[in-house]
Structures are given as C-alpha cells and as structure tokens.
Amino acid sequence: MKINRVTLSLITLILGFMVSYSYQLTKKQANEFKMTDHEWERTVQLREDLVKLEEKNNSLQKDLNDKQEELIKIEDELAENEKNLAFSAKETEKLRMVLGKVKVRGEGIIVTLDDNTYQPETGNVNNFIVHEHHVLKTVNELYISGAEAVAINGKRLKSNSYIVCNGPVITVDGEQFPAPFTISAIGNKETLEKALTMKGGIRDQLVNDNIVFKIEKSNGIIMDSIL
Template identity: 50%
Template sequence: MRKANASHVMLFFIMLVVGFLISYSFQWTKERKDLNVSPEQWEKEYETRKLLINQEETNRKLQEELFQKQKKVTEIEEQLKKEKELYYNLVEDVEKLRMFVGEVGVVGEGIEVTLEDSSYVPEGENVNNYIVHESHIFKVVNELLISGATAVAINGQRIFHHSYIICNGPVVTVDGNQFPAPFVISAIGDAEVLTQALNIAGGVLDQLAYENIVVKVEKKKEIKMGPYLSNELDD
C-alpha cells in the first residue's frame, strides 16, 4: 500500500514537472515567434539601415560642401564690397578731377568779389589810375586759388590754369571773351576762409583800395558754374 502511494506521489511529481516544462516551452516558443523575423525581413531591414547610414554620410558631406561654398560666397562678397568701394572712390576722384580741369559744371558755396572803376576821378588825375586792370583781377584770382577755391569764374566765364586775361580799355578779355566793368569774380570754396584771406591786413583788399578800386565781397550759399569754355577752343 505504501509502495503504491509512493508510486502515485512520484508519478504526480513527474507529471507536475512535465506539465511545467510543457507550459514553459509553449510560452517560450510563443515569445520566440513574436521576436523572430524571416530572413527576407532581416535582409530588408539590413539594406534599409545601410541606406540610412549611407544617406547620413552623404548629408554630412553635403553639409560640409555647403559650408565651404557659403564661406567662399562670403569671401567673394567681401571682395566685391572692397572693389565697389574702390570703384566708388575712383569715380569720385575722376569727378573731382573733371571739375578741377573744367570739363563739368560745379555747384557749391563760395563768395563773389565785385571790382568796379572809381566813380570819382580828381581833376587833373590820370583816369587809368582809377579803373580796373587785369593786374587787379589777377590779384583777386590768385588769392582765391591760394586760399582753396576749387573753381573761379570772371563774369560767368570759368577760368583755368592756362587762361589769359587782357585789359582793352574799358573791357577785359578772358580767354577770347570780352566783359565790361563791373567785373564779378566768383569763387567756389569755404566762404569764411576765402573772405578772411581777402581781408588780411595789408592784403588784396587793402591793396585794391589803395589803387582806387571799388571792391564788394559777398558770401553766397550757392554758386553755379558751367564747364570751361573758350572762344579759341571753339574755333
């Protein structure tokens, strides 16, 4: 009886273990099936990952290339900016030179100096000592140029370094153009500086007054001068 009971217990224990093993095996197999994929799926996933890695590498190289091109563009822009500034300065210099040589008109502040013959000539005096001569005009023009005038004109006739002024009785000839008195000498430049230069004690204005010439100086906010013209050049 005891042997039969022991056999029953052993059999029950064995069945219990077998049942556990079968249950565990079934559960493990189920989980394994969920985790496992077919070789085709693995191959597809491998190829996809490989493509992704290659694409990331390509993107990295493209980003580096883009950075280099952006850097080059920045350098070119800086160079163009410098060239633009250089060309702009050259254009300004050319315009200034054209202005100085009288090829173009010019506008700016300045002064007007009017020279007139004396209205009173004492009896018995030589009338030539009381009228404006080219020497008087030269004194004013030279003083204005020395004082920084950028352009000078006589009665609207712009003068240049090779201009000539000749006195013919009551008129003055400037580069072939005749002008009667009064003679208005216009100068573009710093009006204050030009005025002070003329008014220096013992300077041009004092000399003209001593030589019986009537002088009037006016500051102008704007003086317009055309390009240099000469009758001789036109001919």
C-alpha cells in the same frame, strides 16, 4: 507537518505545468524574433544604406556651407565694387567739373576786386590798381578752401588756365578784362567766406595793398561748361 501523496502529486503537476508553459513561451518568443537569412541581409543592407545617406547628407551640408561662404564673399566683392564704382563716378564728375566739362550750379561766394582811388601824394599809381597776383592769390585760396568751380568776370577757369596782367587790364586765357574783377566760386559759402576773411588772410593782404575788396554769399551761382 506531513504532506500526503495527493497534495504532493498536485504540487508536482502544477510545477510541471509551469515549466512546460515557460518553455513553450520562451520557444514562441524565440521563434517570433528569429530572422531568416533574407531578412537579416535586408536589415544589414538597410543599415548600410542609412549610413551612406548620412554620409551623403553630411557631404551636401558641407557643400552648402562652402557655397554660402562663396556667396557671401561674392556679395562682399560686389558691394566693394559698387562702392568703388560710385567713388570713381563721383571723382569723374568732380574732375569733369574742374575741367569745366559740365554746367554747374550751387551756393558759393562772389568776390569783387577793384582799383582804389589814386592818391598822388602817397605814391605810384600802380600801388592802387589790381594786378594778376592779387587775383591769383584769391583764386588759389578759393581752390585750397574747397571751391569746386571758379570764374573771373564770367569766364570759367580750367585746370590749365592762365592769368596775366597787361597794363590796366588782366588777361584770362587770352581774354582781356578791365577792373573791377568779379571772382565767383561754387562751394560751401560759409567755408569759403571764412577762408578769405580770416585775420591776416587774403582780404587783409589785399586791403593793405590798397585794393577794394568786397565779398558776398550766394545760393545760386551758375557757371556754363567750357566748350
């Protein structure tokens, strides 16, 4: 098919227009995105500032994490110190109780040891009376079983108390007491009772020695402090 000159000229004109438009558009876009030296320096500076801010933020975050770990350690130490303090206070109170420095009240047991009726045909009269070793056995068993405080005939015992026999009486820290001997002990009444009444225990031993042994539980034993 032959293309006449008019048609060819028209095509050439259109192509020229398209090339020209494309060039102008590309130039315009290039101009729009073209940055001045100042703008370029400003962009670089902003990027550097952003990097520094990110580095500083990371450093601050690390410091925060370190401080939080230190705080946790301090809280743990305080909790441990508080626990130790509470334990020390409890032990101090227990020691004061043992030393008789504080008045105490609580549940416990009351043991009564009394002389038995003398039977001449069975032996010596001394075999029917309470001696210091009978009292000591009872007191020691009470302490071993968890008694927090012990008193004999109302006289509270302390860490350096002594008990000696002097004929028909027993001397406790210089004070004499005749039979019957009432031994009061503050502590878990069930535990203390079982410790003394177990088979072959203190009660059986003392009964075999012709001692009258009585025991009762109480919810309100009171012992004054030792001056």
